[in-house]
Amino acid sequence: MDIYGEIMISYVKKFRLVMLFFLVTSMLQVHIAKAEDWIYTTVKGDSLWNVSERHLDKVTRYLQLKKINGIKNPYHMQPGTQIRIPMKWIKNNSVPAEILSVQGNAELLLANGNFLYKLSPGTLIHLGDHLKSGNDSSVAVKFADNSILTLHSDSSIRFDHLSAHGVTGMVDSRLHLLEGRMDTRVIPASGPGSRFEIKTPSAISAVRGTEYRALVIPESQSSNIEVLKGKVLVTGAQKKKLINAGFGTQVVKGKPPIAPRKLLEPPVFNNIDEILRSIHFLVSWEPVDGAVQYRIELAANNHFNTIIWQEFSEYTRAALPDLPDGAYSIRVRGVDKSGLEGKSAIQAIRIDARPQAPVQLKPVENFIIRGKVPELQWTASSEADRYKIEIASDAEFKQQLLKRVDIDTTHFTASELAATGKYYWRITSIAANGEVGPAGAIRSYEIKSIPDKVEPEMETADDGRFVATWRSGAPEQSYQVQLAYDQMFKDLEFDKNINEPLLSFEPVSGAIRYLRIRAIEPDGYQGPWGATQRVDPLADDTAWWVPVIGLIGIIIL
Secondary structure: OOHHHHHHHHHHHHHHHHHHHHHHHHHHHHHHHHHOEEEEEOOOOOOHHHHHHHHEOOOOHHHHHHHHHOOOOOOOOOOOOEEEEEHHHEOOEEOOEEEEEEEOOEEEEOOOOOEEOOOOOOOEEOOOOEEEEOOOOEEEEEOOOOOEEEEOOOOEEEEEEEEEOOOOOOEEEEEEEEEEEEEEEOOOOOOOOOEEEEEOOOOEEEEOOOEEEEEEEHHHOEEEEEEEEOEEEEEEOOEEEEEEOOEEEEEEOOOOOOOOEEOOOOOOEOOOOOOEOOOOOEEEEOOOOOOOEEEEEEEOOOOOOOOOEEEEEOOOEEEOOOOOOEEEEEEEEEEOOOOOEOOOEEEEEEEOOOOOOOOEEEOOOOEEEEOOOOEEEEOOOOOOOEEEEEEEOOOOOOOEEEEEEEEOOOEEEOOOOOOOEEEEEEEEEEOOOOOEEEEOOOEEEEEEOOOOOOOOEEEEOOOOOEEEEOOOOOOOOEEEEEEEOOOOOOOEEEEEEEOOOEEEEOOOEOOOEEEEEEEEOOOOOEOOOOOOEEEOOEOOOOOOHHHHHHHHHHHHO
């Protein structure tokens, strides 16, 4: 083959490549065009005219619809016929979002520069408005397609785009989270014109039909994105990453998103009573691997559109706040070292802690009372009109000894319960409307008898020592013995504690002494002193010499 032939073959090959390129490009353009079309399915009574009138920017578009869809009879179409409609022909109109609920304080800076400080359900949010939540506050926002966004405490968001494509159900919402934290529950897309996009200072996240959280971290100029359901396309520094459910990413300003990181597993709650009867109930859960702390949130229901209370804890427990009686949901999740928050555990609870029980004052726990009945005392509950008092012989109150529901003071003496033994008591508040609150703490006291007086018997032993003996008391009882030279027992010869009911001591010549004894109970209680015993000195055989010597002395003088 000569050189001209080779040149011709080369041109043919290049021509084929060019034609193939144009063919592929044309096919892609057709595919893209079709992908951007909205597919409408006709119903009974539809015609191209009323479809155009209802959904398109101009009624006369029906002629173009007829052409591109190859419809022969535009006035009588079979129900179920699919019509391809280019998105650029569909009506586009602004639609406001609205406040669904508010917890705490929030303000809305309108696009015209005015402020709304008192937000309530139904307050409308328009394009360009700026919503800011206060401390310990949250706001739920509902969009035209029923997607819901929760703006959490100390956060702000701007509404950059709020529109809808007529009544097609396609809604375009684009927002800018300037600071703080938000959750979204986005409705699945109903067509190519549907969009839900969140921008932060460092990232853009585009979603459809998903649940995810976003957090702006100003200290590190970064954003956290955590996906709970569906998928989120996250863009940072013009790099995109698709984040699947159960994963999160972090985007530092000017950098691409980090590789998807698996979210921490939800914690497992320890046993929680079906009805919580005490204020500040302590909720606890099992530790989560990889968690450096936990976020605890409380809401009125399991939707968590707004948050009643929240806190962070490094521990696997948290005391609930003082809340009105009612139904609530508690939500707990772990937070890893990068600040990404994991999957949540949710538990429904019911609080029934009012009217609050008073605080028991006297007697203190396990107090021992001797020879009388105690006066039970407690604080006044601001929610109580009267009190119920219960006294039992067991801590489970199966053996109740006394029950009164008409006590209108803060003290009570159970005179009829004077027998020795251990008693358990509790107080319950009753409101003016008859509502009975939870029973208060169970306290116990014990009534014991007063030890008998110790009455010793005195005798002299063979060795000349004095011996005092008395009747033995209760087991482990000891005795205090005092021997003094005066009846007031100020000039003591000795003061000792002994364990046996016997005492031996030396006689003393020429001095009268006094002895007394009392029992000491094992708990330290000191019984009454017995009768004071006079201990006379032993007779002195040399005593008669004294007057004789005196008489002799007188005679000599």
